[in-house]
Amino acid sequence: MPRMKAIILNCTLKKSPEESNTQMLAGEVISNLQERGVECETVRLVDLNIAPGVSSNEGDGDEWPEVRQKILDSDILVFATPTWLGHPSSVAQRALERMDAMLSEQNEAGQMIAYGRVAGFVVTGNEDGAHHIISQLAQGVIDCGFCVPPVAWTYWNMGPGPGPTYPETDHGKEWTKTMASTCAHNLFHVAQALRQRPIPPE
C-alpha cells in the first residue's frame, strides 16, 4: 500500500517569512503524523494567489488548481487557522469556497471526488473561538465529501481578553499537545480504515 499523504492548509493572515503561530501549532499534528509514516506537506495559502470564486480554476494566475491537486493527492487534509473575531480566517473561508466546486465533481466511481479522505483541524488564537471554528470547518468539509474522525482537532487560546500568544507562554500546552497526538492518531487510523474499506457507490 502506498505511503499515506497529508496536506496541511495553513490559513494564517501573515505572509512568509513572518512567523506563524498557526504553523507552530500545526507542527504538533505534523510531527505526530510523521511518526506514523505519513508524508506531510504544508501550503501557506496567503503566500499564493487564491482567486475569489467557487470553481476549481478561476484562470488568470489563480494558484488554487495546484492546491486542489495536492488535496486530491492526499489522504488527510488538515485545516490550520487562526481565530479572528471568533471565526475562521478569511483565508480558510476562501479555501472552503474553492472546495465548494468539489460538491459536483466526481471520482471514477461516480461519487463525490473527495470521498475516501479524512479531515482534521488546528486552531490558534489569543481570542476565544476554537469550538466554533471547528464546527464551521467540519461542516464545510463534511459537505464536500470528507470524513471527520473523532476528536480530529487541537486548539490553543487563552481566554478571556488579550494576553500572551502561543509561543509566549506554557499555559495549556500540555493539553494542546495531547490533543494534537490524538488528532493525528485518529486521522491516520480512520484514513487507513477508509483505504481498506472505501464507501462503495450507492
Place this chain on the structure above:
Amino acid sequence: MPRMKAIILNCTLKKSPEESNTQMLAGEVISNLQERGVECETVRLVDLNIAPGVSSNEGDGDEWPEVRQKILDSDILVFATPTWLGHPSSVAQRALERMDAMLSEQNEAGQMIAYGRVAGFVVTGNEDGAHHIISQLAQGVIDCGFCVPPVAWTYWNMGPGPGPTYPETDHGKEWTKTMASTCAHNLFHVAQALRQRPIPPE
C-alpha cells in the same frame, strides 16, 4: 421617567441552592446596572417549569408566562449562560424558543412586542465558546425585536482544555470586570436613547 428595569435570565443547568458560576459573573453586570439606578431581577430558569414549545403559554403548569411578563416589564434583558460543548445551554435555547412567539406578538402601535428593549450577554465556562454563544443569543434576540448595544457582553473562560472554574482563579478577571462595566453602561444608555426616541411605526 419611571425607573429603569432589567431582567437577568440565568440559564445555568444547576438548580438552587447549588452555587452558579454564571450567577456570580452576572452579578458583575448587575452591580454595574444597579449603580446606574436600574432595578434588577434575576430568574433562574432551571428552577422553574419552562415547558418545551414555541408559544407564550403552553398551559398545564407552564411557568414561562410569568417570565415573559417580567421580560416585557423590563427595559433591559440580560442572558447569562454557561458554555456546554461550546454552545449556549439548553436552558438558554429553551428561553429563546419561548421568545419565538414574540415574532408575531405586537405592541399597541402594531410593532413587534419587544421593540424598545435592549439585550446583553454574560457567558461563563471552563470551555472555549463565548464568542459563538454571544453570536447565537444576539441573533436570536435581534430576530425577536431587541436592540443590541455595542460590546453588550462580558465573558470568562480559561482555555484550552480543562482547568479552574470562575471562582477558583483570578486569571482574566480584571478584563472580565471591565467588560461587565462597559456592558452595563452601554445597555443603560442605549435603553435610555430608545426610551426617549423610540422607533416609530413604519
Place this chain on the structure above:
Amino acid sequence: MPRMKAIILNCTLKKSPEESNTQMLAGEVISNLQERGVECETVRLVDLNIAPGVSSNEGDGDEWPEVRQKILDSDILVFATPTWLGHPSSVAQRALERMDAMLSEQNEAGQMIAYGRVAGFVVTGNEDGAHHIISQLAQGVIDCGFCVPPVAWTYWNMGPGPGPTYPETDHGKEWTKTMASTCAHNLFHVAQALRQRPIPPE
C-alpha cells in the same frame, strides 16, 4: 458479525402523540438504513424526563441513563432536530449536554467510550438554519468521540420567511430524499469500516 444498530434521537419540541415533522423526515433516513439491514430505534426525547446536567445519571427519575445505554448499544447515532431561531432545539442541546459526560468515560481499551460509532443529522424547519445546526451537532459529537462520515445529513426547509411545513408541500423533497439515501449509505459503510478496522489505542 452481529446486526448493525442505529438509534435516532428525535429532538422535536412536540410531545407524543402530536405529529412530528422531524420524525417524518428522519423516517427517510431510517427506511434507507433498514434496507441495509440496520435495526433502528427512535427515542422521542421530549416524552422522557431528561434532567438538566452534564453527568450520565442525574438521579431522581432521570431517564437519560436508558437513552445513553441505547446510544452505547448502537453503531450509528442519528440526531434529528427541528430548527428554532436557526439553532438546534433545546432538546437536542440537552442531549449533547448529557453526552458531555462521555468526554471522560472510557471503553475497555482506555479510549473514549463513544469510539467506533458514527453519527449523522436530520434537520427540518420552515426556518433557515440547517447548515448551522449540522455544524453544531457535528462538532458536538466529534468532541464526544463519534466519527462523522461525508455528507451524513439531510435537511428540509423552505426559505425565506414563513411558509408551508414539510408535510404541506412537495418543494425540494426529491433532493431531501436523495440526501437521506446518501446519508444512510455513508453512515452504514463508515460504521462497517470502523467495525472491521477500529481505531487502536494510542
Place this chain on the structure above:
Amino acid sequence: MPRMKAIILNCTLKKSPEESNTQMLAGEVISNLQERGVECETVRLVDLNIAPGVSSNEGDGDEWPEVRQKILDSDILVFATPTWLGHPSSVAQRALERMDAMLSEQNEAGQMIAYGRVAGFVVTGNEDGAHHIISQLAQGVIDCGFCVPPVAWTYWNMGPGPGPTYPETDHGKEWTKTMASTCAHNLFHVAQALRQRPIPPE
C-alpha cells in the same frame, strides 16, 4: 443636523461588471434608506485590493484605508454577503478582520471609534445559511463597537438543495422586501436615536 450616510459593503465573490445577486438584494435596503433621506454608497470589496491582516493599514497598495474612512464617515453600515457553505463570504470575513483594528482605536472621547454607528445585514444565496451568517456578522460588529437595531436584516434563499437564484424566481420575494423595509426603518431610527443621545464616556 447633517444628512445621514450609509455605507454598504457588498461582499460578493464576483468582480465587476459581473451581475451580483447580493447587490440586487442590497438594493432593496438601499432604496428604503434613500426614501428616508439617507445618502448611500456601495463598495464592492472584491474589486479592491483589501490586504490580509488585522491593522487599519497594511501598506503597499492596500485599499482598506479608504473603505475604513467611508465606514467612519457613515452612520449606518450594511454588510451584504452571499452564502457559501452556509458561511459569510471570505470577502466579508476579510472586512471583519480589518475592522478588528477598531477594537483598540478610540474617538475623541476615548471610546471605541465605531460607537454611535449602527449595522445591518443582507444575505443572499441559493444555499441555507442566512440566520447563521447574520449571527456571525452581528457578533463581529457588536465586538467592534456598532449597535445592532432589532430585525436589522433581510435575506433570501430557497432551500433545500440547488435551485433558482434571486433574479430567477419570485418565491419569497414579498417577504424579503418587507424585511428590507423594516431593516432600513430600524437602522435609520436607531441611528437617529444614537445621534441625539450618544453613549457618554464611562
